[in-house]
Amino acid sequence: MPIRVRFPGDSPRIALDATYSIGDELSGVGLYSREILLGLAAAHPEARLEFYYRIHRFFGSLSLALPSNVRRRLVAEPLGPRWAALFHGLNQRLPRIPLRRAIVTFHDLFVMTGEYSTAEFRARFTEQAREAAGRADAIVAVSAFTKSQVVSLLGVDPAKVRVVHHGTRKLALPAGVRREQVILNVGAIQKRKNIARLVEAFETVDSAWKLVLAGASGYGAPEILERIERSRARERVSVVGYVSPSELANWYAKAMIFAFPSLDEGFGMPLLEAMAAEIPIVTSSRSALPEVAGDAALLVDPENTEALGAALRRLTQDSDLRRDLSHRGVAQARLFSWEKAVRETWDVYREVLGLG
Numbered sequence: 001m002p003i004r005v006r007f008p009g010d011s012p013r014i015a016l017d018a019t020y021s022i023g024d025e026l027s028g029v030g031l032y033s034r035e036i037l038l039g040l041a042a043a044h045p046e047a048r049l050e051f052y053y054r055i056h057r058f059f060g061s062l063s064l065a066l067p068s069n070v071r072r073r074l075v076a077e078p079l080g081p082r083w084a085a086l087f088h089g090l091n092q093r094l095p096r097i098p099l100r101r102a103i104v105t106f107h108d109l110f111v112m113t114g115e116y117s118t119a120e121f122r123a124r125f126t127e128q129a130r131e132a133a134g135r136a137d138a139i140v141a142v143s144a145f146t147k148s149q150v151v152s153l154l155g156v157d158p159a160k161v162r163v164v165h166h167g168t169r170k171l172a173l174p175a176g177v178r179r180e181q182v183i184l185n186v187g188a189i190q191k192r193k194n195i196a197r198l199v200e201a202f203e204t205v206d207s208a209w210k211l212v213l214a215g216a217s218g219y220g221a222p223e224i225l226e227r228i229e230r231s232r233a234r235e236r237v238s239v240v241g242y243v244s245p246s247e248l249a250n251w252y253a254k255a256m257i258f259a260f261p262s263l264d265e266g267f268g269m270p271l272l273e274a275m276a277a278e279i280p281i282v283t284s285s286r287s288a289l290p291e292v293a294g295d296a297a298l299l300v301d302p303e304n305t306e307a308l309g310a311a312l313r314r315l316t317q318d319s320d321l322r323r324d325l326s327h328r329g330v331a332q333a334r335l336f337s338w339e340k341a342v343r344e345t346w347d348v349y350r351e352v353l354g355l356g
Helices: 028-043 055-061 119-135 144-154 195-202 221-230 245-254 269-276 289-293 305-317 319-333 338-352
Strands: 013-017 048-054 070-075 086-089 102-106 138-141 161-163 182-186 210-214 237-241 257-260 281-284 297-300
Touching: 013 028, 028 048, 028 338, 048 055, 055 070, 086 338, 102 119, 102 144, 102 338, 119 144, 138 144, 138 338, 144 161, 182 195, 182 245, 182 269, 195 210, 195 221, 195 305, 210 245, 221 237, 245 269, 257 269, 257 305, 269 281, 269 289, 269 319, 281 289, 281 305, 289 297, 297 305, 297 319, 305 319
Parallel strands: 013 048, 013 086, 048 070, 086 102, 102 138, 138 161, 182 210, 182 257, 210 237, 257 281, 281 297
Antiparallel strands: none
């Protein structure tokens, strides 16, 4: 049961940026936003919550039924939540208006460190990140790795940063679906996800296996798709694009191996989903991925294509290893829950508001 804090007297107004929770094809940030927003409202019916939407998403939010303790608001600078006791920016930015108290969540800072975006976007992102980190009374980082980035790249005092891990999304796997010789990857077709090397490594796997890439196109997709077209294993590679949660659950039920050799991740939600679905994992040995995977995955240098191929071949050939990693993965996924994330986020609110 969640711990419910009763505020003395009239409950203070707590405002959150709900902009990124709108839409049918949510990214990791969108899923995080939706879980935190609705989780807080459900766990703390005594709280006065305000969900703020930036103008390009505000009208899309009007069709949503919000919990009874939530009010819908518009962020249209210079208007906004200037009178709320606390404002929580859920995606690395704060509205440029005076705020009484502010918390901001940082997911990752790879836009600042890698060639994963345009120069214009990198400059805008960096400015927003520095401004938000400087104004926040506390920072939520989604992993210890992301905390290290916030401290080193933005010059933030480590004492100001709280690590609150993501939870595991509860996808209903269909009954009666048999495992197939499928290696699954879930994530955008983009440079940071290391898809081109994954395809090259997959070419060394026995021809009975298939590779399924589930995710929308992102930065660098044309070059990656061109590499896939040139692959000698092209007939065994399926690029299925963005899939709905039910379709994704079906792929998790079918796949025998999950491959996630991303170059950089602030967390890595698909790892939790795959572990919960009892799929053995090959993933990267850097960024936040070892923190999430624990001892429940084969870890490889994501830039070493030979090592990645060897790990894939090992898993395709060793059913005992697959079984062991799948058991470890289920236990590892249980360590991460959205209830825990909501509880720890609320603890940060209490701290910033001086409620002990």
